[in-house]
Amino acid sequence: MSMSAAIAPAKVEDLPAAPRDWLPILLVPILILLALPLVGSFPTWATLTIAGLAMGLIIFLVASGLTLVFGLMDVMNFGHGIFVALGAFVGVTTISMLGGWTASSSFALNLAAIGCAGLAAAVVAGTVGIAFERVMVRPVYGLHLKQILVTMGGMIVAEQVILALWGPEARPMMRPASLQGSFIFGDVAIEKFRLLAVCLGLAIFAAMFLLLNRTKLGLLIRAGVQDREMVEALGYRVRFLFIGVFAAGSALAGLGGTMFGLYQELVTTAIGAQMMVLIFIVIIIGGLGSVGGCFVGALLVGLASNYIGFVAPKVNLFSSILLMVLILLWRPQGLFPVAKR
Amino acid sequence: MNSSVQPLLALDGVHTHIGPYHILHGVDLAVAKGGITMLLGRNGAGKTTTLRTVMGLWHASAGTIRFDGNDISEFATPDVARLDIAYVPENMGIFSDLTVRENLFLAARKGPLDAARLDWIFGFMPALKTFWLQRAGLLSGGQKQMLSIARAMVEPRRLLLVDEPSKGLAPAIIQNLIVAFGALRDEGVTILLVEQNFNFASKLGDTVAVMDNGRVVHAGTMAALVADPELQARLLGLSLDSHQ
Structure with a gap:
């Protein structure tokens, strides 16, 4: 665009098309297609793909809030995993309380049980999130080293509280009756729960996408991630926005905890810390502050972990790290770097 | 400036520290209601810091800032903005x-975008209409500057703080800026403009304040400064020659 365009309007047909960065998004289908010859068998590949997408979307639920929290206020919350653990335990308790619904063969009642568990997990994690922001995060704004220490410390304390409340032993988390087992299409077996996780994850991604792109609130969040000062200079209180995003992010992490518990069919207090590593890898791959990048990163991590776990189980110990290294070699700022001032 | 009329914005002995650095050393500045006040001075004189301190982006460690007679020294940035003070930062x-539309939509805090007002803005800045649905990151430097100023114009404001709008812009674009700021002045908006380009400043300014070493060292009318080359040379020194 030349400077003169500022004075005389350019003709519409002269306008450059807004370049969209498709390459990172294409990585997902490329990885899926590349895996087919490696895995060798189509039914196994299909099963692994659905498992990978389900895992990826659950990781996305947990990681999306954290990436926005970092983008909006430069806050490194190393305690985010606690909301996952809390969500998983609240979920397991709710599901065990709804034994009648989970044992029933009615799909609607089963779904309602998971819905209630997810909702309870989200409400509890969101509420604790608000308190966590007030007590742990607010005093250390702008102090990165202290943020890391304080939020990690907060996570240790919260883990012990969970141990005291729910006890030390691992809890099995049974999937409701009609969500056990698999759908069989020819030779391909697809676990019912994974399909549900994929649907839920996609629905939440779609809702978040619409919120961030079609509403004033969403535009303010995106603008705040790019230039917080300017959003404040336009007269908006970014602090309130941040508390809202922190609470929503914690609630989504709680929901993700319930889903991850059902995915593994087992809940331990370590579930949060265990997921934290994956979450950080995902938001670094995606580009700190980018929800779209977080989505693509989560799918890549979920898929790679499942494929590599099948093809070369030993390599799987560091498959996510390997993926992160490769992507950062290609794009050191992550897949979709957020333009900061 | 008529001293019997209360200024719209008045800084009184304002000191600002940024970390360990003492940047403003007691700034006294009065911006009269209506008209354009130019804040001149060499790099590092404290012009940007003055604007940022008024906006509450940095807080004064001493002194008072009054807007329309009320002390706003302790206000947070959003509360300053809600007094109808708009800010166009140096980095835009x-x-x-x-998109361009979304940038303007967020700037219109009080309600939906007003079509008639937009048309008025497009009159000075046609590129914004052309690139209405484009991502703002794709605009050229001059167009970004236009968008940044348009954000401050999208709703009527009482005071505009603009930091070096002419920096890095082609002369034709600067001419557009002069027209746009003139139109705002005619609308009754008070403008405080930080500038290095004396040529641009002298065409637009009604009054002028010159800063050096974190203080205001001269305040008066622009006409008097333009008419007195000796004063110009003394106050603006080398920066004057290099920016003409």
Whole structure:
């Protein structure tokens, strides 16, 4: 665009098309297609793909809030995993309380049980999130080293509280009756729960996408991630926005905890810390502050972990790290770097 | 400036520290209601810091800032903005991932975008209409500057703080800026403009304040400064020659 365009309007047909960065998004289908010859068998590949997408979307639920929290206020919350653990335990308790619904063969009642568990997990994690922001995060704004220490410390304390409340032993988390087992299409077996996780994850991604792109609130969040000062200079209180995003992010992490518990069919207090590593890898791959990048990163991590776990189980110990290294070699700022001032 | 009329914005002995650095050393500045006040001075004189301190982006460690007679020294940035004070920072503060429309939509805090007002703005800045649905990050430097100023114009404001709008712009674009700021002045908006380009400043300014070493060292009318080359040379020194 030349400077003169500022004075005389350019003709519409002269306008450059807004370049969209498709390459990172294409990585997902490329990885899926590349895996087919490696895995060798189509039914196994299909099963692994659905498992990978389900895992990826659950990781996305947990990681999306954290990436926005970092983008909006430069806050490194190393305690985010606690909301996952809390969500998983609240979920397991709710599901065990709804034994009648989970044992029933009615799909609607089963779904309602998971819905209630997810909702309870989200409400509890969101509420604790608000308190966590007030007590742990607010005093250390702008102090990165202290943020890391304080939020990690907060996570240790919260883990012990969970141990005291729910006890030390691992809890099995049974999937409701009609969500056990698999759908069989020819030779391909697809676990019912994974399909549900994929649907839920996609629905939440779609809702978040619409919120961030079609509403004033969403535009303010995106603008705040790019230039917080300017959003404040336009007269908006970014602090309130941040508390809202922190609470929503914690609630989504709680929901993700319930889903991850059902995915593994087992809940331990370590579930949060265990997921934290994956979450950080995902938001670094995606580009700190980018929800779209977080989505693509989560799918890549979920898929790679499942494929590599099948093809070369030993390599799987560091498959996510390997993926992160490769992507950062290609794009050191992550897949979709957020333009900061 | 007529001293019997209360100024719209008045800084009284304002000191600002940024970390360990003492940047403003007691700034006294009065901006009269209506008209354009130019804040001149060499690099590092404290012009940008003055604007940022008024906006509450940095807080004064001493002194008072009054807007329309009320002390706003302790106000947080959003509360300053809600007094109808608009700010155009030196880096333009464009939300580059958002479209031109979305940038203006967020700036219209009080309600939906007013079509008639937009048409008035497009009169000075046709490029914004052309690139209405484009991501702002794709605009050229001059167009970004236009968008940044348009954000401050999209609703009527009482005071505009503009930091070096002419920096790095082609002369034709600067001419557009002069027209746009003139139109705002005619609308009754008070403008405080930080500038290095004396040529641009002298065409637009009604009054002028010159800063050096974190203080205001001269205040008066622009006409008097333009008419007195000796004063110009003394106050603006080398920066004057290099920016003409």
